[in-house]
Amino acid sequence: MSRPLTFVQTGDLHLGSPFAFAGDKAPWLVRAQLDAFVAIIQLCQQVQADCLLIAGDLFDQPVPDLALVRTVQELLGSLEQTQVLIAPGNHDPAAFDSPYRCESWPANVRIFLDTLEKVDWPESGVRVFGCGFTSTVAPIPLPLVPPEGLDPDWINLCLVHGELNGAGSSPYNPLDAAILAEVGYDYVALGHVHAFSGFLKERQTTYAYAGCPFGRGFDETGTKGVIIGTLQKQPGLASKMALDLRFSPIGGRRFLAQSVDLTGCQDHRQAADAIRTALQAAAGKTWPDHACKITLTGDLAPDFRLSLAVLEPLLHGQLFWYRLVDETRQPVDLNTLAREHSLRGAYVRQAQLDLQQAADQGQQRDLLILTRALELGLAALRGEEVGYETDPA
Ligand SMILES: [Mn+2]
Numbered sequence: 462m463s464r465p466l467t468f469v470q471t472g473d474l475h476l477g478s479p480f481a482f483a484g485d486k487a488p489w490l491v492r493a494q495l496d497a498f499v500a501i502i503q504l505c506q507q508v509q510a511d512c513l514l515i516a517g518d519l520f521d522q523p524v525p526d527l528a529l530v531r532t533v534q535e536l537l538g539s540l541e542q543t544q545v546l547i548a549p550g551n552h553d554p555a556a557f558d559s560p561y562r563c564e565s566w567p568a569n570v571r572i573f574l575d576t577l578e579k580v581d582w583p584e585s586g587v588r589v590f591g592c593g594f595t596s597t598v599a600p601i602p603l604p605l606v607p608p609e610g611l612d613p614d615w616i617n618l619c620l621v622h623g624e625l626n627g628a629g630s631s632p633y634n635p636l637d638a639a640i641l642a643e644v645g646y647d648y649v650a651l652g653h654v655h656a657f658s659g660f661l662k663e664r665q666t667t668y669a670y671a672g673c674p675f676g677r678g679f680d681e682t683g684t685k686g687v688i689i690g691t692l693q694k695q696p697g698l699a700s701k702m703a704l705d706l707r708f709s710p711i712g713g714r715r716f717l718a719q720s721v722d723l724t725g726c727q728d729h730r731q732a733a734d735a736i737r738t739a740l741q742a743a744a745g746k747t748w749p750d751h752a753c754k755i756t757l758t759g760d761l762a763p764d765f766r767l768s769l770a771v772l773e774p775l776l777h778g779q780l781f782w783y784r785l786v787d788e789t790r791q792p793v794d795l796n797t798l799a800r801e802h803s804l805r806g807a808y809v810r811q812a813q814l815d816l817q818q819a820a821d822q823g824q825q826r827d828l829l830i831l832t833r834a835l836e837l838g839l840a841a842l843r844g845e846e847v848g849y850e851t852d853p854a
Contacts, residue, residue, distance in 0.1 A: 463694040466585035469505050469543075470688040472516030472622065472652025473673035474498055475552060476533060477525045482678060483752075486782050490752060493714040493781075495532070497675035500711045501687055502536050508689060510543045511582065516652025516671070517550020517594065517622025523559060530560045538567030545570045546580060549593035550622035550652055551633050556595055573620065577604045581615075586694040588612075590646075591620035598632040599623075611645040616692050616702045619644075622652040625668075638663040647702060648690065655681050657688075660706050667704060676716040679754045686710040714781060717751040719743050723767070723789055724759035732757070732767065733775035740780075753783040760792045767791075793839060805842050812838070 476498060480490040505513050519533070537545050547561070547570065555561040561572045571580055573591035580589050592603045603621060611617045619641065623634030633653055641649050642663040649668035651658070655677075658670040671688045673681065691705040721739040726732045736755055740748040761767055769785050776783065798809045812835045819827040833849075841847045 463586050463696075464584045465691050465693040466511045466582055466587045466616075467508055468512045468514055468618075468650075468690045468692075469501065469508065469510045470514045470516065470650045470669070470671045470690065471501055471674055472514075472550070472650075472671055473518045473655050474515075474675070475518055475521040475673065475677055477529050478521040478677050480677070483782065489782055493752070494675045496713055497685070497711050498533070499536065500713055501674060502540060504687065504689075504709065504711075505540055505543045510540075510689075511585070512544045512546060512580075512589070513537075513540065514589070514618075514620050514650045515545065515547045516620055516650050517548050518552040518652060518673075519547060519549075520553040520560075522552065523554055523556055523597065525553070525560065527560075530564060534564070534567055534570075537570050540569060543569065544580065546573065546589055546591055546620055547571070547593070548573045548591040548620045548622055548652070549595075551594050551597050551599070554594040554596050561593075577607055579607070585692065586615055587618065587692055588615040589618040589620055594622060594634065599634040600632045602636065603634050605641070606644050613645065613701075616647050616694060617645060618692075619646045619649045621649070624653055625651070638666070638668060641668060642666040648692075648704065648706075650688070656683065657686065657708050667706070669706070671708075674711045675714070679716050679718045682716045682718050684710045685715055712747075714750050714752060716754075717744060718754045718756070720756040720758050720788075722759040723757050723761060725762065726759075727762050727765055729768070729771045729775055732772055736776065737779070749779055750781050753780060754786065755783055756786045756788055758788050760790050763792060763794070790836075795835075798839075805839070808838055808842065809835070 476494065478494060480487040483490050549555040549561055555574050566572065573593045575595045577590055577592045590607065592605060605619060605621060623636040624631040625636045625638060646666050649666060651668060651670045654670040655673040657672040660667055660669050669688055672685060674685050674687060676682060676685065686709050689707055689709050693703045695701060695703055719739055721736050723732050723735055726735055740753060744751055767787060767789055769787060795809055795813060799806055799813060812831065816828065816831050819831055837847050837849055
């Protein structure tokens with residue numbers, strides 16, 4: 462009986478991302494991103510992985526900061542029992558000035574360059590083929606078919622960065638699952654898409670994107686993780702191997718986009734409570750640990766004027782990092798305002814006439830514009846700064 466082989470699959474770590482949107486908190490996110498990589502190294506040790514498959518975009522830049530390269534080399538080199546395979550992606554192509562070519566890597570790290578190469582585990586009967594980007598684009602598919610074909614006596618894996626179903630249309634190594642199945646791969650470890658794809662199947666070929674272990678912003682939210690796979694040959698059985706695959710979440714920080722309804726809140730203390738409650742409901746016990754974009758919505762109580770400058774100190778120090786976006790609405794009693802003997806009263810009376818006329822004529826678009834104009838006008842009369850975007854339609 463052959464020895465089972467355990468692999469961990471990741472990709473799209475984008476180490477060295479600037480996180481410029483976070484301003485002076487960017488170094489915190491840089492640290493959190495590196496922590497996710499460290500968690501993967503620790504996971505490899507825990508599950509005693511035979512190999513760590515990195516499906517491209519390990520680095521965010523083609524020529525990353527040398528200190529970062531050294532850190533990554535040290536961490537990968539610490540995996541004494543794990544062979545690391547890297548197939549460079551479009552962000553970290555193995556170009557002539559790439560650290561993949563210019564630096565010397567630990568003995569347990571193997572980097573796939575521009576030709577299809579393979580690494581064998583004879584005691585498990587497993588063979589991993591791989592090929593990397595050498596430029597930031599690869600409109601012509603990378604070579605994934607060995608000239609001699611695949612040996613069906615082996616379990617054949619493929620490690621590559623590319624875009625599925627992009628045939629002809631993608632500049633990022635367009636891949637076609639039907640072709641991968643025709644070549645005869647048993648499993649294809651993919652990188653490029655930043656969300657876990659689930660385990661997909663085309664005939665005998667299983668394939669999956671693990672997604673990134675740490676997002677790069679609020680468009681990459683949700684639970685992040687790696688794929689852990691175990692392969693074992695089953696000689697004599699109809700299916701030549703047992704393949705066990707699972708998605709394993711990486712704990713730690715993540716990006717969380719949460720909207721919080723402040724309807725009914727009477728003051729800033731209640732608003733801060735509502736935010737904490739919503740985050741707890743979304744992320745459980747770990748709610749203070751994440752990078753949160755908190756969008757405040759709802760209709761505020763008539764005499765509660767929300768100020769982010771007042772709200773922020775009430776959350777200070779309780780959350781790893783957050784950004785507040787105010788989309789609340791301040792309801793107004795127009796009939797009361799219309800009775801005022803003031804510029805505001807005159808403005809509201811005229812607006813009410815215009816609104817009534819648009820309603821009578823069934824002009825929905827005018828109604829929307831007039832309603833928005835009234836909100837902005839009242840905000841301006843309160844002395845608030847008024848900004849608006851013109852409707853591109
Ligand atoms: Mn990527």
